Amino acid sequence: MPAKLKSVYICSSCGFESPKWNGKCPSCGEWNTFEEDIIEEVPKKSSLKAAPSAASGADCSDKIRTLSQIDTDEEIRYSTGAGELDRVLGGGLVKGSLVLLGGEPGIGKSTLLLQICSYLGAEHSILYVSGEESVRQVKLRADRLGVTTPNLYLLSMTDAESICSTIMSSRPEIVIIDSIQTMNIRSITSASGSITQVRECTNLFMHLAKDMEIPIFLVGHVNKDGAIAGPKVMEHIVDTVLFFEGDRHQSYRLLRAVKNRFGSTNEIGVFEMLDSGLEQVENPSLMFLSGRPTGVSGSCVGCVMEGTRPILAEVQALVTKSSYSAPRRTSTGFDFSRLAIIIAVLEKRAGLFYGTLDIYVNIVGGFRLDEPAADLPAALALYSSLMDMPINEKLVSFGEIGLGGEIRSVSNIAQRISEAQRLGFEKCIIPKMSLRQIDPKKYNIGIIAVSNIRQAFDYLKKEHNKD
Structure with a gap:
């Protein structure tokens, strides 16, 4: 039946x-x-048959090993040739890992993976499986990007089981699946891209990667909310989840690790989209600070940590008279709830008034500041715009603002100050509690330690009156 x-x-x-x-x-x-x-619906089996018992499985006690018996001396990571991608992956591509790369259409996912094939193909064989394009279309894109490695093999197919059989027989060292939403298993009646198909295909590739110790890249689409399309359980199956972010109208792209079993999730990689493909940006601070205006109020430079990398970014604020009964509050690249807290603290603890004013906060370059250390530069930018008082372009600041108006210490003080000094900044406003972590005499930069926001504002007033 x-x-x-x-x-x-x-x-x-x-x-x-x-x-x-x-x-x-x-x-x-x-x-x-x-x-x-x-x-x-699977037909029900006869009830006369005995149900499986706890002892019905195979005995695998011979596969049990102690920690001392497991050899980790051999190299288990491949360098992709892109230092920014290696940084996000935790040092390189791990053997047997399943990496999910997600992002909006046209953001550069396929471009990035095809570009790293040029470096990886020098020593490793790569199988690029495309479910969205023909092999001729992939070849045209490879010619545009200058990828000419002889160890890159192309396959246009959407049958997941046939792809796995092909991988097991040809045994490539690295596999790229573009994309997981186009893959399907014939025994499942749902259409390609459905929740069941995506989950089962991901599970199939996961078992293949672990059994053969082949690293596999999966390209994933995103839905209208920006999350990877498919069931949430798919992100739990894979080892690493990477997100490609960035405004399609700008050339800069940020690569973040949302999940990484082999490294930190705090690292980011920065790329620039050019006509020849994606180029690495080894110094993101210079990129985010390029084109800064001088002598304009409402601009302050802050320093945040992305993993082990200090990044300087410009915080812009515009405070202006509102034309509406309810003033507008808008933030781009800065947490809106955090902005509301900072405004409330400035009104309560510093005696400023923003009640009838529109406030717009923007982080230049499409960057997003999620660290509490960005509180102080945001507050200084808001104060500068309200008072129409320009901040010295050679000044950088960082610190967390408490509800009492105090400036709290943040981590990695030495790395932040060293990065600011390297980029030519002359003044640095830091939390007073952070002085115990550093020796100010070791730096050729003026360090101003403040314990609350009033002291920071008083310093800006003094510097402005001096000029």
Whole structure:
């Protein structure tokens, strides 16, 4: 008797299954995440057969090993040739790892992976499987990017099981699947890109990567909310989840690690999209500070840490009279809730008034500041714009602002000051509590230690009156 078809609804956020559509997922609470999926009902086996017992599995006690028996001396990482990508991966591509690279269409995912093939192909064989383009289209893109390695093999196919069989027989050293949403398993009746297909194909590639110790890149699309399309469980299956970020109207791209079993998730890689492909930006601070205006109020440079890398970015603020009964508050690249807290602290602890004024805060270059150390430069930019008082372009600041108006210490003080000094800054406002972490005499930069925001504002007033 043929198997019956059954319609179920699966939450794309958490994978919860329901026999009917729901507006809100009862498991994770997300709205409008249920998608219909068609599955086959497996015929029920005879109840006379005994149920599997705990002892019905195979005995694998001979595979058990102690920590001392596991050899880790051999090299397990491949250098991709892109230092920014290696930094985000934690030092290189790990053997047997499954890496998911997500991002908006046209952001540069396929371009990046095809470019690293030029370096990896010098010593390793690479199989590039494209489910969206023909091999001729991939060849045209490779010619445009200057990729001519003889160890790059192309395959245009969407059958996941056939791809796995091909990999097992040809045994390439590195595999790229572009993209996971186009892959399908014939025994599953759902369409390509459905939750079931994406989950099962990812699971299939994961077992292949672990069994053969082949690193596999998976390219993933994103949905309208910016998250990787497919079930959330797919991100738990893979070893590393990378996100390509950036405004499509700007040339700069940021590569972040959302999950990484082999390294830190705080590192970022910076690239610039050119006609010849993606170029690495080894000094992001110069990129974010290029074209800074001089003698203009509402601009302050801050220093944040992205993993082990200090990055200087410009914080711009515009405070102006509002034309509406309710003033506008807008932030780009800066947490909006954090901005509201800083404004409240400035009004309560510093005696400033922003109640009837529009406030716009922007981080130049499409960068996003998530670290609390960006509080102080944001506050100084807001004060500078309100008073129409330009800040010295050779001044940098960092520090966390508490609800009492105090400036709290942050980590990696020495690295931040050294980066500011290297880029030619002459003044640095830091939390007073951070002085115990450094020796100011070792730096050729003026260090101004403040304990609250009033002291920081008084210093700006003094410097402005001096000029």
